[in-house]
Every structure is written in C-alpha cells, then in structure tokens.
Amino acid sequence: xxxxxxxxxxxxxxxxxxxxxxxxxxxxxxxxxxxxxxSIRAIFCEAGQSLPPPWAFAWCKLIPLKVNLFMxxxxxxxxxxxxxxxxxxxxxTSVLCxxxxxxxxxxxxxxxxxxxxxxxxxxxxxxVKIFNMFFFSVVDIVKAVDFLPLENTTRMALCxxxxxxxxxxxxxRNEAIFNKRQHSVNRVFNDIxxxxxxxxxxxxxxxKLSWEDWSAFKM
Ligand SMILES: [Zn+2]
Numbered sequence: 001x002x003x004x005x006x007x008x009x010x011x012x013x014x015x016x017x018x019x020x021x022x023x024x025x026x027x028x029x030x031x032x033x034x035x036x037x038x039s040i041r042a043i044f045c046e047a048g049q050s051l052p053p054p055w056a057f058a059w060c061k062l063i064p065l066k067v068n069l070f071m072x073x074x075x076x077x078x079x080x081x082x083x084x085x086x087x088x089x090x091x092x093t094s095v096l097c098x099x100x101x102x103x104x105x106x107x108x109x110x111x112x113x114x115x116x117x118x119x120x121x122x123x124x125x126x127x128v129k130i131f132n133m134f135f136f137s138v139v140d141i142v143k144a145v146d147f148l149p150l151e152n153t154t155r156m157a158l159c160x161x162x163x164x165x166x167x168x169x170x171x172x173r174n175e176a177i178f179n180k181r182q183h184s185v186n187r188v189f190n191d192i193x194x195x196x197x198x199x200x201x202x203x204x205x206x207x208k209l210s211w212e213d214w215s216a217f218k219m
Contacts, residue, residue, distance in 0.1 A: 062160035062200045067167045074138045074166065079107045098176035099169075108137055110173055111166050116185065123189040124165050128158055128217045141166060153207075154219040157200055164196040 059068060073079045082095040082105040097105040099116035111117060112135040125133035130148070135141050145159045168191050176182045183191075193215065201209040213219070 060159045060163050062156050062203045063163050067163050070167055071163050074107050075142055081105045081107050098173055111138055117169050119185040120188050157219050160200050161196050165192050168192045
C-alpha cells in the first residue's frame with residue numbers, strides 16, 4: 001500500500017506523486033499516469049540521488065505497484081522481518097521464521113531458504129516447467145528471468161509469477177504471525193496461481209489470457 005511506499009526513505013515523497021482517480025491509483029510522476037522505472041529514475045535524479053542498483057532489475061509491469069515496492073524493499077533488506085526488527089531495537093516474542101519455526105527469520109531465509117517456501121517454489125517450478133529453480137538470495141529471484149532464453153511475454157509472465165510467489169509467501173508469513181493460521185503448501189501455491197492470473201490477465205495487452213493456458217503456463 002502507499003503507506004508502505006519506500007521512496008520517502010530516500011527523501012522522495014511518493015505519496016505526493018500518487019492520486020486515487022476513477023477507482024485506481026494514478027502515478028503523477030509520468031504524464032501517462034503509469035508507474036515506470038524511467039519516471040522513478042527521473043525523480044531520483046531530480047532529488048540528487050542515485051537509484052539503488054538492484055531496483056534496476058526489479059520492475060515487473062504485470063503486477064501491482066505494491067508488489068514491486070515489496071520486492072524493492074526485499075532486495076535491499078528493508079522488509080520488517082524479525083532480524084530487522086531486532087536490529088532496530090524492537091522487542092519481539094520470537095525471532096524464528098513463522099513458516100518453518102526452525103531458523104531465525106530474515107527476508108533471505110523467508111523467500112529462499114525456508115523449508116515451507118522451498119516446497120512452494122518446487123510447485124511453482126513444476127508449473128512453469130523450470131526444474132532447476134533454486135534461489136540463495138532475493139537478488140537471485142529478481143535476476144532469475146535474466147538468464148533464461150525466453151520470449152518477452154513469457155519472460156514478463158514468469159517474472160510476475162516469481163514476484164507474486166514472494167508476495168504470497170509474505171502474506172502467509174503475516175497470516176501465521178497475526179492470525180496464528182497457516183495454510184498448506186498446496187493452498188499457498190493455488191493462491192499464487194489464481195492471484196497472478198488475475199493480475200497478469202488484467203495487465204497483459206498482447207493477448208487474452210485463459211485460465212487453461214495459465215494453468216499450463218502456455219504463454
Ligand atoms: Zn522458515
């Protein structure tokens with residue numbers, strides 16, 4: 001959400017650049033109203049700051065702004081996982097990952113090393129037919145599509161799936177902490193498929209996406 005927007009940390013007030021108009025958020029940083037890495041770069045430039053390098057790889061047009069911002073924070077280790085809260089002097093009842101309960105929580109663990117998340121990634125990998133999907137860091141996730149010989153639409157769709165997977169794992173983590181509930185790996189995977197279908201289907205301009213094609217990852 002906008003309240004979570006991160007540009008303020010770099011002395012750029014993102015909230016002043018957004019407007020809720022006609023039922024959707026409009027980006028005032030660009031005349032088209034569409035959020036883009038180009039407009040962000042220009043804003044950073046005007047503010048006399050350079051763009052954090054990882055962000056240059058972390059933009060996906062097929063998913064909402066809030067998810068891109070989450071990934072941006074994740075790459076820079078700026079998500080409020082237990083390790084970061086402890087670093088800031090916040091008292092927590094636990095430091096263990098709420099999804100596996102066996103390791104200290106960090107964003108790197110949560111999104112890549114966690115046994116629960118790894119099981120989710122395994123289902124995602126089978127779905128998109130990429131069987132060597134192993135990540136050791138958030139940057140690995142963000143850069144994954146760069147190294148695959150994929151056609152552009154497939155590359156964007158895969159990027160959307162990777163980012164959606166991170167986002168849904170994050171929501172699952174919050175559900176476990178705040179509502180003391182944890183869903184099955186299969187349920188989380190099904191959420192990733194349906195949420196990403198909704199997001200990509202609404203944003204993909206080159207073709208109409210069917211659920212059957214999405215379920216088989218036929219782009
Ligand atoms: Zn874990």
